[in-house]
Amino acid sequence: TLKPDFGSHHPLIDGVTALRDPISPSDPFYDWWHACLPVVPRAFLAGLAKDASAIPTARWRAILEEVRSTDLTAAARTVQVPTLIVAGGRDPLFGPAHQQPMAEAIAGSRLVWAQDCGHNPHWEDPAFVANATAGMFPAA
Template identity: 45%
Template sequence: MVDQQSWGGVKRRIELPGGRQFAYVDLGQGPALLLLHGYSDTSRSFSLIASNFGGYRLIIPDLGGHGGSMPAEGMAVADFARDVDCLIDRLGVHEFALVGHSMGAMIAIEIAARRQQAVRALVLLSGSLKPDFGPRKDVARVIRALKDPLRPDDAFFDRWYACSRPVDMAFLGHLRHEAAAMPTTVWRSLLDALAVTDLKSHAAQVKAPVLCIAGAQDPLFGIGDRRALAVAFASVRSITLKGHGHNPHWESPGEVAALILSFLRDELGQPGSTSDLSAAPG
């Protein structure tokens, strides 16, 4: 198990153009695996699953406006993707597999469409091509009504972080504190950007093999989203996990890691060991 208290201490930082600080975690050695978290989360989103990926180099950023990374002027998927582009260029990573969760899955599609030669494989956890966050959506109304300062014990987070299976409480507690630290202006800007996101044309440009993993009880992205993803890519596998919600990598980290590792072995012949990870040198 990961020591949740120490997760923030392994973050590194670079300075993006314009002087913005951008935080990321860099663990292990081997083929690069870039992991992108969802709306309001941080790199911590992958802390429960990280130790399963021995033999890989895990690069896990805090996306702009989340955790230790300063926000960009825009909050569109393309704005987040540009920040990630800067990070992987700065790290000198030329090829990588890409895993994205929720909003991170949308950013991953954008990156895979643009970097067709660099992205070797794409894994989408609870993804969507065109999320429904319009004004009539209940979750959108609740987010627009949020007021500063947010508190980690706010009842909103009980719903926001509700899972279909038991999840480590220390992990969820840290996520609540990190999400509460985000100003409500950032919450609303993200919502506005996601409400007009449509990645159908980007998906058609993806050349890498794609694995889609979703929970059958996902309250945000449902069967329509899963069906759209299943036909959007040139090469795609789809797995729906019964009894799981929007966060399958929190709810069953070992099972989800095994599915990802099997996919990478099949498509790329990459390692599948489960030894512990340590911070990469440099």
Template identity: 35%
Template sequence: MASGIAVHRAQLRDGPVLPYAEAGRPEGTPVVLVHGYADSWWTFEPLLRRLPSSLHAYAPTQRGHGDADKPADGYRPEDLAVDLVAFMDAVGIDRAVLVGGSSGGVQARVVAGRYPDRVAGLVLLGVPAELADKPAVKEVWETVRDLTDPVDRSFAEGFSAGLTAEPVGRGFLETVVDESLKAPARVWRETLRALLETDLRATLAGILVPTLVVWGDQDPLLTREDQQVILGAVPDSRLIVYEGVGHVPYWERPERVAGDIADFVRGLDGSTTT
């Protein structure tokens, strides 16, 4: 376990138990990190170790993933958004900056649009505007729809390794793969099905909080045009492009991401409270 990171469990009201990692000073600005498809809180471990202690960071593992409870249903983006608000209630966060990684940014922006009083700012790290129009995602679905338990490790390894432009630490990547394999085949299938069937562009509506968009120009899934859709839909948004970086900037450039998040939080006018 990395120094300065504690892991706890949160019982959501009328919902599952979610493990979550926590770092930073208790009096710091609350920041909630929201992981993406087939991931867990571990995806943010390099970032959690680099965020300044002035930020009180929480990284929950979502239902069905990692060591979280795995109910039979509830894997649509709107379901995961409800869980996210319930998580904030469970750990005593009134208002936070939400940081969504990959598809985790979808449920983060749903919360920002539907519960504006709970969100001080939004950071989207390699987050799609849409997914159903992406050929690479459709190729993944062709495999995922036929997955059976146990999920094949070679598939999970290829899925994770193909997201970056540069190699990341082997031990870290093995942990990410181990975590992804804790999700049963039905969770891989139903979560991706829901992402493909949901009108993701509609989830950009109503977001009025300051929003930072981070995109790597070597992203194998998302184009700059896709990110422009987000910028066009969210009034108070701006884009930072990471050159030479793939889909998961918080794996490849965690120190830079930590700095950009800290700068963004410092620039917010509103207050966040725990």
């Protein structure tokens, strides 16, 4: 996304606000944060939750504020290389309202949708991501 526009009661805002130290790897926030198709191994997601739980809540909140104040619109317009944007059709963070402006801002970019995926198509449908990448950047 170029400029996140999360409402005050967006699940990301509510989830990060509710975190308390020490964060438990089983905190319900991670069910939303790591929401994926069933093909993604639960053990993999549990490891990510464990690692993320080591981040203090103050750091989570600081990162969230940085993300919320970001505006990459001008920077995106300066990109001068072929760009592939892979978006999840069920991404709870960055849907079409975020992805389409990015595709429009980056001249010559290609936006592809992994329709059944959430925020992490590379975990959920790596073959789709690989094929999209190979189609955009064929071997020399």
